[in-house]
Amino acid sequence: MSENNNEWKCPKCGVMNSYGNFCGECGEPKVIAASFAPKPAAAAAPEPSPAPVPAPVAAPAPSQPSGNNPSANKETPEDKKAAEKLCIISLICMYAGPAVFGAMFYGLESLGESLGSEVVQYLALIPGILYCASWVAAIVLMIMARVKYPKNTFAKVLMWIYIGQAILSVIAVILFVILCAASVSYCVNSGW
Amino acid sequence: MGRYTYGLIIILSLLSGTLSASLLQSLYKVKRQTIFYTAFLDLFATGMCSMLLVFLRTLGKGYGFSGLGAAFGLMLGNCISVYIHNDKPGVVFSSWVVSAPLMYSISKMACFSSGCCAGDAFGLPVQPVMSAVFFIVYVISLIAFFIVKDKMKACALSMVLSFIARFGMDFFHYSHAGKILSTEQILVLVAGGIALVLYALRSKLPLPREL
Numbered sequence: 001m002s003e004n005n006n007e008w009k010c011p012k013c014g015v016m017n018s019y020g021n022f023c024g025e026c027g028e029p030k031v032i033a034a035s036f037a038p039k040p041a042a043a044a045a046p047e048p049s050p051a052p053v054p055a056p057v058a059a060p061a062p063s064q065p066s067g068n069n070p071s072a073n074k075e076t077p078e079d080k081k082a083a084e085k086l087c088i089i090s091l092i093c094m095y096a097g098p099a100v101f102g103a104m105f106y107g108l109e110s111l112g113e114s115l116g117s118e119v120v121q122y123l124a125l126i127p128g129i130l131y132c133a134s135w136v137a138a139i140v141l142m143i144m145a146r147v148k149y150p151k152n153t154f155a156k157v158l159m160w161i162y163i164g165q166a167i168l169s170v171i172a173v174i175l176f177v178i179l180c181a182a183s184v185s186y187c188v189n190s191g192w
Numbered sequence: 193m194g195r196y197t198y199g200l201i202i203i204l205s206l207l208s209g210t211l212s213a214s215l216l217q218s219l220y221k222v223k224r225q226t227i228f229y230t231a232f233l234d235l236f237a238t239g240m241c242s243m244l245l246v247f248l249r250t251l252g253k254g255y256g257f258s259g260l261g262a263a264f265g266l267m268l269g270n271c272i273s274v275y276i277h278n279d280k281p282g283v284v285f286s287s288w289v290v291s292a293p294l295m296y297s298i299s300k301m302a303c304f305s306s307g308c309c310a311g312d313a314f315g316l317p318v319q320p321v322m323s324a325v326f327f328i329v330y331v332i333s334l335i336a337f338f339i340v341k342d343k344m345k346a347c348a349l350s351m352v353l354s355f356i357a358r359f360g361m362d363f364f365h366y367s368h369a370g371k372i373l374s375t376e377q378i379l380v381l382v383a384g385g386i387a388l389v390l391y392a393l394r395s396k397l398p399l400p401r402e403l
Contacts, residue, residue: 109252125248132244139236140272143229147276166236174199 075151083145083152090141090158097134101127138162197305202257205298206235209291216287216337217280226277230284234269241265259296260379266292286347290333293354297326311365318364325361329353348391355384 008030009016010023017023021030075083104127112120142162145155210231217227245261246254270288274281303309304319311318333350340346359380368374390397 105252121251124252128247128252129244132240136233136237136240136268139233140276143233143273144276147225147229163232166232170203 075149079149080152083149083155086141086145086148087152087154087158090138090145093134093141094138094162097138098131101131101134105131198302201302201305202299205295205302206238208298209288209295210235212291212294212334213287216290217284220280220283220287222280222283223277226273226279226284230269230273230277230288233273234266234288237269237272238262238265241268259299260376260383262295262299263292263383282343286337286343286350289347290330290337290350293326293330293333293350296354297323297330300326309365309367311368313361313364318361321364322357322361325357326354329357344391344394351384351387351391355380355387359384 006019007016010025010028011031012028013023013026015023015025017025017030022028023030105124108120108124108127112118112124139162142155142158145152146159149155213234214227214231217230218224239262241264242257242259242262243255245258245264246256249258266288270285274285277284300309300319300323304317304323309319313321329350332353333346336349337343337346359377362368362374362377362380365374365376367376
């Protein structure tokens with residue numbers, strides 16, 4: 001067995017050790033890869049190892065965001081900030097976006113009609129698409145915030161606002177149908 | 193009752209599809225959070241895109257629903273959801289695609305109640321015939337979903353059968369009269385072609401694992 005196989009770098013202080021299971025400089029245990037193969041005798045530490053299992057490579061950073069670990073118990077400040085960012089962008093997409101794109105749509109539509117230009121009327125469809133995309137983006141961002149940061153209150157509140165909104169919209173549409181739209185044809189298509 | 197029937201049946205079709213997809217996912221131990229948010233996004237995107245397609249076709253003047261728009265919205269919601277949650281994405285994606293023929297089957301009865309998408313299929317109105325055909329597609333896809341290990345195969349079967357049924361049944365629509373191929377059939381061919389290519393390339397696309 002060559003000596004190189006016994007060399008290892010201490011994860012704590014970075015010193016190269018040529019033998020043993022504990023760093024000669026700082027005493028940090030060597031990380032041993034999981035293996036059931038018997039180790040050569042030269043790799044055994046001269047002193048008895050106090051701990052049966054070596055410590056992990058590095059302790060987690062004190063304020064590691066739990067965005068990758070949604071089951072973490074506490075919400076860190078980084079999590080809160082990231083979740084709030086997602087929620088604010090979601091709110092903008094839900095309300096400001098449609099307002100802007102709706103205004104653009106009506107503006108272009110009216111302009112197109114007054115100019116008699118079909119091209120402008122076609123252009124008006126682009127803000128129409130963006131209007132819908134904006135709403136979809138708002139929902140997606142809210143879901144992302146809820147999935148990644150389940151402890152965040154802002155995201156939870158936003159979710160309930162959107163659910164309430166969806167229910168109210170369905171009720172509003174049903175009421176519209178019952179009260180006003182006696183002759184509205186919903187299936188405005190010939191098959192598709 | 194007549195004017196409410198369309199809307200009520202559409203709501204019923206959406207609820208049935210959601211129930212079907214959610215039950216399939218829960219049978220395969222998908223997390224409740226994934227089931228809920230996927231359903232929320234899919235329903236929203238289905239409704240939005242269904243109305244958006246009519247909006248675009250009528251150059252911003254019309255309001256209504258469209259089956260092709262709904263299918264596009266469902267796919268969009270599905271694709272986004274599997275990326276967000278990455279929780280058994282094959283099961284989640286496939287459960288919705290397998291449930292889509294059920295939704296279409298019920299929605300055809302809405303068309304029957306309002307008199308649109310009319311036609312003649314061997315002496316019978318085409319809408320209930322299409323409803324029956326798509327229900328059979330749903331049952332076949334559902335059986336495949338339970339039998340196959342790779343759930344995306346059931347998804348592919350559902351799509352292929354749906355495209356064939358939609359293409360074939362179009363010949364019986366009154367709107368098809370005098371045409372070799374209608375616009376709807378061309379759209380089905382295009383959508384089917386795109387879906388087939390994406391399915392064939394699915395291992396090369398940046399998809400979540402297991403899809």
